[in-house]
Amino acid sequence: MRKVRPLLPAILALGLLPATVSTASFADTPAATLPASQMPIGQYNPADSKTWTVAYPQDGPQQIADGITYRAYTQGFPSGTPYGDAAGDHWTLSLDYDWGSDTVLASQDDATNQLARLLTNVPTLAGQAHTLQISAPAGGWNGDIPATGQSVGWAVRIGPFPTKADAAAFVAAGKLGSHVDSAGKTVPYTARVLYDANDGRPSTGPWAVRVVTIDPAKYNLQTTFGGTVANPDTLRQLVGASGAMVGINASDGVQGQYEPGVPAPDGYTGDVQGIQVRGDGIYSEASNGRSALVLNGKDPADPNGAIVPARIGEVSTTMKVTATDPVTHQPDPTTVFGINRPPGYIIGCGFESTTAAEAAAHRYYPCTNKNDLTVIRSEWSTNTPVKSPALTTANGYTQQFELLLDANWVVQKVHTPGDQIPPGQIVLQGLGTSAAWLQKYQATGTRLTPSADILDTPTGKSITNSDLGVVAGGCGPSLLRDGQIYLNVKANGMFGDNGDLNNWSAERHPRTLVGITADGKVQMVTVDGRDANTSIGMSFLETAKLMQWLGAKQALSMGCGGDTALIMNGVLYNNPMDDWGTPNQNSPYERHLPNALVAVKK
Known part of the structure; x- marks a missing residue:
């Protein structure tokens, strides 16, 4: 058995990267042509180019270096009206409750009671406030908790609103009114600005996906936490400190x-929620x-x-x-x-x-x-x-x-x-x-x-070995086994208090994914989200279908949400988003992360 590492080697000095954050965007959109292959999500209409998958570059992956390729994909469009089996997506307000921000409720009775209380306190919201059921995918999935379209949560929503700004202005104007909280104090109601594509119902998108494929024969894949665990760094710092060419966020923080x-600069500490091992020890x-x-x-x-x-x-x-x-x-x-x-x-x-x-x-x-x-x-x-x-x-x-x-x-x-x-x-x-x-x-x-x-x-x-590296997944389960979809949400602790599915199983978020192909290549994949105009994110099942489409035989969800980031050659390639409608999203946002998965030239 390998001993717990007794001595920490010198911490690498942080690499110097450009002070100005630059975000690599998709290339100018070429003339649309019907692709040979279509991402198996969203609404597809062969006669409507807005629904087609478009690849960048179109003629195949871009060679970044010997052993590393890059390709990006877009698909879909925002729509507030019905299209295919999608009812249309809208801006709403999701009501906060006494015990926490934007808490999803367990039952319809809970939601009905919260709605009745809201309308008693603020009768002017009649006709705008309503309950909403969040459901698992109707088609189901293969996994350790069955998903057959059952309810996985309820919420109280207000809206819809034409734009994000309209929803935010409604709250700012005090139109949510007030109530007496559990401590007996009169406090204003609060709500989160939310685009309801978040709930996982059929949608037209859009989606933005980026894929880096790495040959482990030419690059060492390893985990890193950068400086110290108690003071987490951004992905840019983590990649720079390790001397890597490319890196993605890895595990959840606490x-x-x-x-x-x-310290919890983004609401999360640098303490990894799960395993991290490098050849020199268990972290x-x-x-x-x-x-x-x-x-x-x-x-x-x-x-x-x-x-x-x-x-x-x-x-x-x-x-x-x-x-x-x-x-x-x-x-x-x-x-x-x-x-x-x-x-x-x-x-x-x-x-x-x-x-x-x-x-x-x-x-x-x-x-x-x-x-x-x-x-x-x-x-x-x-x-x-x-x-x-x-x-x-x-x-x-x-x-x-x-x-x-x-x-x-x-x-x-x-x-x-x-x-x-x-x-x-x-x-x-x-x-x-x-x-x-x-x-x-x-x-x-x-x-x-x-x-x-x-x-x-x-x-x-x-499985211990002197060169062992292990890094925990994040806010999703394992996705594929032998090329087939298998979502082990229970093994990964993503269930409700009664051991059943919860809202995590349905919701769309930004995602970071890792895939392993039949020939042993490793795929680092990011899916942007929380942006109604560019990418709404994906659910567990959608990410599994994506990785299957990309050719992975094994796949795992890493960190997600505001953590999702891809750095390559010192450049932020994706568009991290902390939340729907977050005010600070006018410039690229980089969270401090507990760790990262990086590729270093052998």
């Missing part, structure tokens, strides 16, 4: 509300059972453990640290639950637990662990994180206890939470029984032994 004191533990891109891992189906350059599979981590009991002189192992994250909260769950709800992945869900043990190294930041103030002793959480270790895992001293991490050294943080274990072995000079393994979840076999 919502900042769950990690007090950790983030797995959310066990979630899908990931595995680079240079052992093939669990091969009895000899042949190395596979790239594949997609479900992975888990098992990590321990062992001391020698001073009385019995026997090994005394204990479980390590996390790497480089604050103790107590395990966002996304999926950790070693006897409780099924904690052992299963559940995206963004805040599981807690009263006996947490985490490893913090200097790539986290200059100082150790501290547990959330919400994890109080009154609720059964002990005080955080820490030991400082040298690079050889020899105890140096008791470490104060929040103090500096000396370069090259390690801090173990414990709560509850893990804190008691650390206290038992706190004597200076005590030698601890770490061990870790990366497992293929379905078989339980080790």
Whole structure:
């Protein structure tokens, strides 16, 4: 088993890139010609060129470098009137509720009650406010939770409005009125400006897709987090720091509300929600059972453990640290639950637990662990994180206890939470029984032994290898297996409180995708979204159909939404969007990201 990496090598200095952000747009639209192949989404009419897929360049992929090609595609058009089986897309307002912004409701009764309350408080909205059902794809899909057109959520909407500006002006003018909130205060109603193509119903589009295809024989694919985990960088910085030619956003970050004191410049911290492994160590533990891109891992189906350059599979981590009991002189192992994250909260769950709800992945869900043990190294930041103030002793959480270790895992001293991490050294943080274990072995000079393994979840076999790279997917499931659509939304924690489908299964968002072709090439794909005029984004099923059309045999959803970005040769190629109608979208927007997948010349 490969040991948890004991020492961080020097961090690469950030590469210098042009100060001015430049966005590579599609080439001037050529005279439309009927393409030989059509993206299998949206409304297709052979007699209407607005519905055709147009490729750039038209005569085939552009050679960016030996081993890297690029091609982009557009399709569709915005329409507010019916076309084919699309009813037309419109600007609306999606009502916020007391417990959170733009919360999708679980049932029709919930939506009906919220609508009645709204109309009681603001009767002038009669005729404009209504409930809306969000449904799974009517045609269904193959996956670990069946999708057969069932309801996956409800919302209260106001509108439609002719334009985004009209919807925003309606809110600014105070026409939503006010209500008494759960704290007894009179507060104004708020709502999110939303284009209803977001809900996943049949649409005319448009869509904008960009595809970079990489030959792993000529480029090393690897993960990077740039500077420090606690202070995330933009994709531009991540790609520049690694010396890569091309890179895309990779995993989800953790919502900042769950990690007090950790910088969250775009609402998310640099803590990866799931696994990140490079050849020199584990940087983030797995959310066990979630899908990931595995680079240079052992093939669990091969009895000899042949190395596979790239594949997609479900992975888990098992990590321990062992001391020698001073009385019995026997090994005394204990479980390590996390790497480089604050103790107590395990966002996304999926950790070693006897409780099924904690052992299963559940995206963004805040599981807690009263006996947490985490490893913090200097790539986290200059100082150790501290547990959330919400994890109080009154609720059964002990005080955080820490030991400082040298690079050889020899105890140096008791470490104060929040103090500096000396370069090259390690801090173990414990709560509850893990804190008691650390206290038992706190004597200076005590030698601890770490061990870790990366497992293929379905078989339980080790895939660990000295050149291993693993990076968790993001806000979507695995998409293709052996070229066939398979959406494992449950394994990736994308389900409702009752284990059923939720609104994530239907909604369209910007998407970042990774595909692996039959000849082993790796595809980095971005789908722009949240822009009514250029690209509305795609749902899970639409992305699976897209990757199948692009020739992938395996495919995985990476990060999405405002994270979605593609940098090549220092240029931002796509059009990242934080939200529908976000005011700051007049210029290219680049989020700070927890990590990236990059291609570096061999």
